[in-house]
Amino acid sequence: MKGFTVTTNKKWFHTSTIVCGLAIMVLIVYGQAQAWDLKEAAKPYKGDTIRTIGEALPPLEALDKIKTKFTELTGIKVVVEQYAHEEAVDKVMLDLNARTGRYDFIIQPHRELGRFAENKHVVPLERFMNDPKLKDPDFHPEKELYVNLWKEISWYAGKPYGFPFTAITMFLWYRVDLVNDPKERAGFKAKFGYDLKAPQNWKEYKDMAQWFTRPDKGFYGTAIQGKRHVALWYEWLNFLYSFGGDVLEADKGYKYGPIIINSPEGIASLDYYKGLLKYSPSDTLNYDWDGAMAAMQQARIFECIMWNDATYAVEDPKQSTVAGRMGFGMVPQGKGGKVGQVEGWTYLIPRYSKHKEAAYLFIQWALKYPNQLEQHLNGGASPRPDVYAHPHVKKLTYSQAAMDTNSAALPKATFPESPQMTDIIVLALSDALAGKKSSKEALDWAALEIHKLLGDKAPLKYPVK
Amino acid sequence: MSSNNWKRILLDKGTSPLFLTPALIIFLVLLVGPFVYMVSLSFTDLSFSQPGRDGNFLGFANYRKLMRDDPIFWESFLTTIKFVFAAVGLEFLFGLGLALLLFHLIRGQRFIVTLILMPMMMAPVAIGLMWKLLLNGEFGMLTYYLRKIALMAPQTAPLSSYKLVLWTMVVIDVWEWTPFVTLVILAGLMSLPREPFEAAIMDGASPLRVFWDVTLPLLRPIIALVMLLRGIDAFKEFDKVFILTGGGPGTATELLSIYTWRINFRNWDFGYGSVVAFMVYLVVLIMCSVFYKGITWKRGIEELRA
Numbered sequence A: 001m002k003g004f005t006v007t008t009n010k011k012w013f014h015t016s017t018i019v020c021g022l023a024i025m026v027l028i029v030y031g032q033a034q035a036w037d038l039k040e041a042a043k044p045y046k047g048d049t050i051r052t053i054g055e056a057l058p059p060l061e062a063l064d065k066i067k068t069k070f071t072e073l074t075g076i077k078v079v080v081e082q083y084a085h086e087e088a089v090d091k092v093m094l095d096l097n098a099r100t101g102r103y104d105f106i107i108q109p110h111r112e113l114g115r116f117a118e119n120k121h122v123v124p125l126e127r128f129m130n131d132p133k134l135k136d137p138d139f140h141p142e143k144e145l146y147v148n149l150w151k152e153i154s155w156y157a158g159k160p161y162g163f164p165f166t167a168i169t170m171f172l173w174y175r176v177d178l179v180n181d182p183k184e185r186a187g188f189k190a191k192f193g194y195d196l197k198a199p200q201n202w203k204e205y206k207d208m209a210q211w212f213t214r215p216d217k218g219f220y221g222t223a224i225q226g227k228r229h230v231a232l233w234y235e236w237l238n239f240l241y242s243f244g245g246d247v248l249e250a251d252k253g254y255k256y257g258p259i260i261i262n263s264p265e266g267i268a269s270l271d272y273y274k275g276l277l278k279y280s281p282s283d284t285l286n287y288d289w290d291g292a293m294a295a296m297q298q299a300r301i302f303e304c305i306m307w308n309d310a311t312y313a314v315e316d317p318k319q320s321t322v323a324g325r326m327g328f329g330m331v332p333q334g335k336g337g338k339v340g341q342v343e344g345w346t347y348l349i350p351r352y353s354k355h356k357e358a359a360y361l362f363i364q365w366a367l368k369y370p371n372q373l374e375q376h377l378n379g380g381a382s383p384r385p386d387v388y389a390h391p392h393v394k395k396l397t398y399s400q401a402a403m404d405t406n407s408a409a410l411p412k413a414t415f416p417e418s419p420q421m422t423d424i425i426v427l428a429l430s431d432a433l434a435g436k437k438s439s440k441e442a443l444d445w446a447a448l449e450i451h452k453l454l455g456d457k458a459p460l461k462y463p464v465k
Numbered sequence B: 001m002s003s004n005n006w007k008r009i010l011l012d013k014g015t016s017p018l019f020l021t022p023a024l025i026i027f028l029v030l031l032v033g034p035f036v037y038m039v040s041l042s043f044t045d046l047s048f049s050q051p052g053r054d055g056n057f058l059g060f061a062n063y064r065k066l067m068r069d070d071p072i073f074w075e076s077f078l079t080t081i082k083f084v085f086a087a088v089g090l091e092f093l094f095g096l097g098l099a100l101l102l103f104h105l106i107r108g109q110r111f112i113v114t115l116i117l118m119p120m121m122m123a124p125v126a127i128g129l130m131w132k133l134l135l136n137g138e139f140g141m142l143t144y145y146l147r148k149i150a151l152m153a154p155q156t157a158p159l160s161s162y163k164l165v166l167w168t169m170v171v172i173d174v175w176e177w178t179p180f181v182t183l184v185i186l187a188g189l190m191s192l193p194r195e196p197f198e199a200a201i202m203d204g205a206s207p208l209r210v211f212w213d214v215t216l217p218l219l220r221p222i223i224a225l226v227m228l229l230r231g232i233d234a235f236k237e238f239d240k241v242f243i244l245t246g247g248g249p250g251t252a253t254e255l256l257s258i259y260t261w262r263i264n265f266r267n268w269d270f271g272y273g274s275v276v277a278f279m280v281y282l283v284v285l286i287m288c289s290v291f292y293k294g295i296t297w298k299r300g301i302e303e304l305r306a
Helices: A010-035 A058-074 A085-098 A110-118 A147-154 A182-192 A202-212 A230-242 A264-279 A289-297 A308-314 A356-366 A369-377 A391-395 A399-408 A418-434 A439-457 B003-012 B016-041 B061-068 B071-104 B109-116 B124-134 B141-148 B165-190 B195-202 B207-235 B239-244 B256-266 B270-305
Strands: A049-055 A077-083 A106-109 A162-164 A170-175 A220-222 A301-307 A326-329 A345-348
Touching (some): A058 A369, A085 A106, A085 A110, A110 A418, A162 A356, A170 A230, A170 A399, A202 A220, A230 A289, A230 A301, A230 A418, A308 A399, A391 A399, B016 B270, B061 B270, B071 B165, B071 B207, B071 B256, B071 B270, B109 B165, B124 B165, B124 B239, B165 B207, B165 B239, B207 B270, B256 B270
Parallel strands (some): A049 A077, A049 A106
Antiparallel strands (some): A162 A345
């Protein structure tokens, strides 16, 4: 037998080297994957209690339901505090500034991200994401989440500060049973000359609002969220974006840019929005999202623009008289195309958290597919596209509208002054709806006030006389 | 040694300030301290939301901004003045009327007083929610009857109408606080001496004359006191307005308390917010001194005559 030498068996030697190398790599990767185990990773934190806070709505209620599984797996207890929207934000703001470290992770609307990040109240996630002891090798956020949504709601100035808790957008709610009613269809067609259907554009939206407004029967075409409340701003943004307008000319939430809120498109959107008042219940100027949702749940309106994390409640027969009679779709189309506005609540870890690692493990665990699926089916609004492909999720009447809007949602400002800017816009809109100012006067005033707030970072694109 | 002597010794040895100390500490820590802190903040740029605004000294810049460049503050100030005058004025009129009625209605007085005190005993939040239902534009009972008797247009809702909403708030405040005014004035009426009334009647004064020249002057300190208390309270009104309208529509019900809350706890701008809060304090202080003059006015005249 000829002796084995590298020179004589060069080809064989090279092949076997490559095969061995690959095998070793596979073994290392597989070994690592096998080696990482949540139970093991959580061992140092066993017995700890981590506390979070968020808005008392179905997504958080759903998280509250599944948290015990995490405790069973890891021995880490999770406390979920649930409050109304503004209370949840205020409590966090006070806690962060007092640096008490009460909350180990927080769930907050992304419009607040700028002031948390700029004031260094929250920590970037890179250090946890790159820590082999904490990183679950099976979790790939860049592949598994809606990446645009993740970057919009949880990133600030190019750094990841969190993961999306929900993918919340606003879309059209309408009464599909009325659309399919032959009597209504015939009457509508006779009056407007086209078929009654889910409104696709703003003309159809208004026509249908007009058709269904029957004050003598206590039934109205629509309801706007006209209370002087942040809900007003959120709702109007859908109209503004769809009409082709915006607040600032900037492509990222953390960037500043010229003020364009008083553009012709902006004014047209507010004029249109005000025009819906006559097709809304008489106290629509005192409705926030809860008021408008209640009007729909009580079968008092035909259509409205509403949040996707509230759809669960309107389709729940225990809470709603119109469950099973609802239709959902994207916000009607305007000059700005088919768009929506995105508002995710995001998981963040405060700098003062006493159990950052345990909090990261929980967040990572909560975003895994089975947990997201369970949370979504119990009222969540998952930021994972694969959840929407599940047959049970597909069956939900609002899934398609949520998916369509998620992929066409436009960003909004997240820089530190954004909540003050929002406050200015809310007041301007409320003044316009109350009839104190015309749409142009109100938006010109808002543009000036925003300019005063942001200074040279946001020049006026449409000068105000 | 008798107990009186012990007391004298304790007082003589200067122990009385020692007993005052706990109350003084509480006063300094809970009232003077926060007030001084608030005033000191008003000269800074402290903000919880803006990076870099860590409480840098600004001098009078915040005060200048308030005086020259904040029309919303002044609008809010005017709204508050309207609210306070209308609410407290009506509460006084109704309170005095009811107190006189109850004073002369000996039988069942205690029962009726207990009954009319009920609104005052309710939590402001509960009052807000109750009126929210009563005034709901679609199914509110009051709205329904107001429309039925044509006092309100069919498509109008009291809490959504820019013209009606402030006066609706006044009505709710009058409903809640008239019983308090009634109670205090009734107590005052009961404590008045009989002699001046008997003398006036013997002199042949008509009931109106007795009321005008005897009852009202004798009640003046009580009236001034109750108006002072109600004035301060109405000036700080927050809960009901916050629950019912949030300050809207527009700025229709943006009272100074709501505005102060908005600057401090919506915008987290504590530097400027402290100036606004300080102004509220200043107005209340002026109001207190005016009413205090009202209370001590008669005593001053008497002392002058003596």
